[in-house]
Amino acid sequence: MSLDNRNVKEVLFAQLGRIKTIADLAELVVTPPEALRKASARHERKSLSRYINEVRIERAKKLLLKSNESCKAICYAIGYSRADTGARAFKRHTGFSMEKFRKSARDIGKRHVS
Numbered sequence: 001m002s003l004d005n006r007n008v009k010e011v012l013f014a015q016l017g018r019i020k021t022i023a024d025l026a027e028l029v030v031t032p033p034e035a036l037r038k039a040s041a042r043h044e045r046k047s048l049s050r051y052i053n054e055v056r057i058e059r060a061k062k063l064l065l066k067s068n069e070s071c072k073a074i075c076y077a078i079g080y081s082r083a084d085t086g087a088r089a090f091k092r093h094t095g096f097s098m099e100k101f102r103k104s105a106r107d108i109g110k111r112h113v114s
Contacts (some may be wrong), residue, residue: 064102071098
């Protein structure tokens with residue numbers, strides 16, 4: 001069986017908020033979870049869980065900068081079942097809380113405009 005990595009990424013990006021588990025992604029791309037895990041290790045050189053979390057964090061960064069949605073709403077929008085789990089993952093990945101990231105990025109933007 002050949003796995004179309006582009007299709008998996010397209011589905012992941014388009015359906016990120018609906019994907020809570022690897023099984024959810026596997027169901028959407030009609031592929032066994034273990035095949036997805038192996039393909040991720042081969043193509044991305046990292047675990048599928050890690051890759052999904054990295055995609056979530058990058059999406060969270062964009063939402064924090066472009067919207068005024070609450071951090072809690074953003075965590076749910078990017079697929080975390082619990083806001084505290086999303087907030088911890090964000091801080092672990094970036095070194096900043098979501099609010100501090102938003103404030104710092106906006107402050108930097110204001111300084112560049114002035």
